[in-house]
Amino acid sequence: MDLHELIKSLKTEGGKIVMLISDGIGGLPLQPGGPTELEAANTPNLDRLAAKGVSGMSTPILPGITPGSGPGHLGLFGYDPLQFQIGRGVLEAAGIAFPVGPDDVCVRCNFCTIDKAGLISDRRAGRIPTEESVKVVEILKQIKIPGIEIFVEPVKEHRFVAVFRGKGLGGDVADTDPQKTGLAPLDPVGKDDASKKTAEAAKEFVRQARELLKDQPKANCLTMRGFAKKPSLPSYEDLYGLKAAAIAVYPMYKGLASLVGMELVGTPKTLEEEIEVLKENWNDYDFFFVHFKYTDSRGEDGDFDAKVKMIEELDKVIPGIEALNPACLVVSGDHSTPAKISGHSFHPVPTMIVSDLARTDACTKYGETEASSKGGLGQFQAIYLMPLAMAHAGRLAKFGA
Amino acid sequence: MDLHELIKSLKTEGGKIVMLISDGIGGLPLQPGGPTELEAANTPNLDRLAAKGVSGMSTPILPGITPGSGPGHLGLFGYDPLQFQIGRGVLEAAGIAFPVGPDDVCVRCNFCTIDKAGLISDRRAGRIPTEESVKVVEILKQIKIPGIEIFVEPVKEHRFVAVFRGKGLGGDVADTDPQKTGLAPLDPVGKDDASKKTAEAAKEFVRQARELLKDQPKANCLTMRGFAKKPSLPSYEDLYGLKAAAIAVYPMYKGLASLVGMELVGTPKTLEEEIEVLKENWNDYDFFFVHFKYTDSRGEDGDFDAKVKMIEELDKVIPGIEALNPACLVVSGDHSTPAKISGHSFHPVPTMIVSDLARTDACTKYGETEASSKGGLGQFQAIYLMPLAMAHAGRLAKFGA
Numbered sequence: 001m002d003l004h005e006l007i008k009s010l011k012t013e014g015g016k017i018v019m020l021i022s023d024g025i026g027g028l029p030l031q032p033g034g035p036t037e038l039e040a041a042n043t044p045n046l047d048r049l050a051a052k053g054v055s056g057m058s059t060p061i062l063p064g065i066t067p068g069s070g071p072g073h074l075g076l077f078g079y080d081p082l083q084f085q086i087g088r089g090v091l092e093a094a095g096i097a098f099p100v101g102p103d104d105v106c107v108r109c110n111f112c113t114i115d116k117a118g119l120i121s122d123r124r125a126g127r128i129p130t131e132e133s134v135k136v137v138e139i140l141k142q143i144k145i146p147g148i149e150i151f152v153e154p155v156k157e158h159r160f161v162a163v164f165r166g167k168g169l170g171g172d173v174a175d176t177d178p179q180k181t182g183l184a185p186l187d188p189v190g191k192d193d194a195s196k197k198t199a200e201a202a203k204e205f206v207r208q209a210r211e212l213l214k215d216q217p218k219a220n221c222l223t224m225r226g227f228a229k230k231p232s233l234p235s236y237e238d239l240y241g242l243k244a245a246a247i248a249v250y251p252m253y254k255g256l257a258s259l260v261g262m263e264l265v266g267t268p269k270t271l272e273e274e275i276e277v278l279k280e281n282w283n284d285y286d287f288f289f290v291h292f293k294y295t296d297s298r299g300e301d302g303d304f305d306a307k308v309k310m311i312e313e314l315d316k317v318i319p320g321i322e323a324l325n326p327a328c329l330v331v332s333g334d335h336s337t338p339a340k341i342s343g344h345s346f347h348p349v350p351t352m353i354v355s356d357l358a359r360t361d362a363c364t365k366y367g368e369t370e371a372s373s374k375g376g377l378g379q380f381q382a383i384y385l386m387p388l389a390m391a392h393a394g395r396l397a398k399f400g401a
Numbered sequence: 402m403d404l405h406e407l408i409k410s411l412k413t414e415g416g417k418i419v420m421l422i423s424d425g426i427g428g429l430p431l432q433p434g435g436p437t438e439l440e441a442a443n444t445p446n447l448d449r450l451a452a453k454g455v456s457g458m459s460t461p462i463l464p465g466i467t468p469g470s471g472p473g474h475l476g477l478f479g480y481d482p483l484q485f486q487i488g489r490g491v492l493e494a495a496g497i498a499f500p501v502g503p504d505d506v507c508v509r510c511n512f513c514t515i516d517k518a519g520l521i522s523d524r525r526a527g528r529i530p531t532e533e534s535v536k537v538v539e540i541l542k543q544i545k546i547p548g549i550e551i552f553v554e555p556v557k558e559h560r561f562v563a564v565f566r567g568k569g570l571g572g573d574v575a576d577t578d579p580q581k582t583g584l585a586p587l588d589p590v591g592k593d594d595a596s597k598k599t600a601e602a603a604k605e606f607v608r609q610a611r612e613l614l615k616d617q618p619k620a621n622c623l624t625m626r627g628f629a630k631k632p633s634l635p636s637y638e639d640l641y642g643l644k645a646a647a648i649a650v651y652p653m654y655k656g657l658a659s660l661v662g663m664e665l666v667g668t669p670k671t672l673e674e675e676i677e678v679l680k681e682n683w684n685d686y687d688f689f690f691v692h693f694k695y696t697d698s699r700g701e702d703g704d705f706d707a708k709v710k711m712i713e714e715l716d717k718v719i720p721g722i723e724a725l726n727p728a729c730l731v732v733s734g735d736h737s738t739p740a741k742i743s744g745h746s747f748h749p750v751p752t753m754i755v756s757d758l759a760r761t762d763a764c765t766k767y768g769e770t771e772a773s774s775k776g777g778l779g780q781f782q783a784i785y786l787m788p789l790a791m792a793h794a795g796r797l798a799k800f801g802a
């Protein structure tokens with residue numbers, strides 16, 4: 001019996017869960033023995049939660065492994081990121097919050113410029129500005145292929161997403177970008193029968209696109225990369241019996257949440273607005289994923305002080321969440337993004353669970369040193385955070401008699 | 402995707418790693434509440450590393466499992482000791498630093514004495530002294546079998562190693578020692594076709610040996626045990642992309658390191674000489690395994706104070722390693738060898754990682770109580786030490802986007 005079978009067999013009714021994810025929350029001291037970003041921040045509300053709840057360190061994937069946003073969030077949602085891998089095309093589609101379905105093959109596309117001989121002269125079509133790209137993508141929406149539904153959506157500059165929706169389409173199709181100029185785009189080639197069907201559709205898509213774009217000054221052709229279907233993920237409803245809502249500002253996190261069947265609620269632009277959306281939807285869902293992006297952004301910038309400020313912003317919304325009185329409030333991150341290294345890292349993530357069922361530990365602050373030296377949850381893999389949240393919300397029955 | 406596939410897919414260029422293994426470093430207090438050997442030792446340099454780096458407790462195999470040297474080191478090297486098992490013949494060959502190849506079947510041999518009727522009168526040939534055994538082994542080097550290369554090497558007293566090298570030789574051959582006197586040695590019997598081929602070679606080896614040894618007063622015959630091929634271990638180069646050097650005094654550890662493809666460098670006789678070898682080879686390798694034996698030896702002797710002294714010897718070489726400025730310095734052991742029990746034990750091993758990427762914890766001493774109560778690495782399985790070392794040396798790329 002694996003973890004998912006176990007959870008499915010034990011899930012029951014219970015209280016509401018809020019999972020507050022501060023992206024890249026974990027950090028590093030700038031000097032050995034110094035404070036991390038979290039430890040430098042003034043966080044009276046988070047510290048109060050630490051004193052009330054139970055803390056620990058979450059390892060996103062495995063020790064030493066630095067996660068991208070996709071695997072980082074899958075782990076938090078309780079899906080083993082080594083078992084459920086999200087292909088590049090699906091991640092790109094998720095990144096614009098495109099609702100990827102089970103019959104979809106998603107592709108990352110680049111506009112490129114070809115010369116009269118059909119050879120690529122610019123692989124990124126002069127990085128045309130997004131405003132311009134949006135218009136060219138609009139033109140491509142005219143493309144029709146019998147038996148297959150096609151979606152094209154702009155991403156940024158020369159990048160856009162194409163989705164082929166149809167029964168029996170495979171995702172194992174080779175990239176068509178020859179990776180250098182002076183060569184023609186490659187024909188899409190499928191590895192198996194289902195993927196050959198996709199490759200045929202992709203070829204026809206390109207044929208029509210070239211016809212439609214032939215008079216464009218720059219974006220007169222396209223290349224395709226990262227063909228992928230979404231992994232077969234059991235939904236939150238199936239797995240946990242949870243009606244789940246995702247509240248996020250950034251499209252990527254909306255997309256990842258929708259892959260596991262969460263509903264996207266509201267269109268908040270700030271953390272304060274996210275908490276408003278949480279309040280407005282409080283009665284309609286069992287589970288709320290609330291995503292705060294800027295701790296990661298300022299970490300990526302390498303700006304320690306700015307990340308500290310973002311953590312202090314996060315701290316301010318805590319009373320608003322507490323006022324809703326969730327049965328279980330989880331505070332964690334998808335990975336660490338230490339300002340010291342201006343990027344994602346492998347370091348475990350300080351994590352708290354606040355619930356009437358929490359076994360209080362000696363932690364009185366939310367931070368790496370406290371959580372790892374005094375945390376009652378110890379060090380655990382992120383995929384166990386959802387079972388812990390379910391348990392702390394009284395949503396898992398006894399196993400065996 | 403398993404751990405090795407993951408590591409292979411993420412490995413990248415990065416800094417140098419030193420893995421300093423003090424054999425059997427973990428200990429036990431003689432009295433409840435007293436210090437362990439490590440805690441009793443005066444170790445200013447190791448304590449400084451603890452303050453600079455991050456500590457934790459490494460479980461060699463699984464909780465409660467006491468490892469031998471083979472599995473203990475395989476775990477440290479990142480190979481699951483339950484998946485990759487080293488047969489006794491291979492361990493004996495590794496123990497004399499014989500470079501075991503993929504087509505080799507290794508066998509532990511004992512000289513024995515047989516009477517005129519061909520029955521064993523002494524299963525250990527009177528434990529002939531090593532000097533004498535070396536000469537008898539020399540005689541056996543005359544043995545030739547068409548199509549098979551044969552190596553015979555002395556070990557100690559009546560024990561020696563035979564290696565049959567050839568394509569298609571299997572390792573599943575039964576022991577020939579009847580386990581008591583008054584019986585004839587058994588014929589080697591192979592379980593499958595490949596092993597039957599080995600058994601035929603072994604039979605012919607014994608036939609020629611008996612002819613060559615018939616006038617020996619004691620060592621006039623031999624028995625064979627522990628036929629084994631080496632497990633199919635991916636090399637350090639394949640798995641981690643590391644050019645790895647092993648620096649050890651004792652043959653066993655050289656042999657274990659060579660099984661995973663490390664190069665044996667230098668012929669040091671003391672810990673100080675090992676550090677000299679490290680310096681001399683610093684520019685030529687990415688990874689250095691440095692093995693210190695005597696913490697284990699004095700633990701095995703049951704001599705608490707002598708083990709404390711050996712730990713203090715270890716402490717003295719730390720500045721010489723630090724001066725080389727490795728990107729990542731790991732200090733650990735393959736298992737615990739508490740003087741209190743005069744043998745290997747199952748207790749987790751205090752472990753430190755020193756690196757600019759280490760998330761400093763509250764530890765200020767190298768020892769069991771500090772590492773287990775304040776260590777930022779928590780408790781982890783030894784097979785994750787190499788992924789952690791790679792990560793701390795900047796040698797693992799991000800997983801997923």
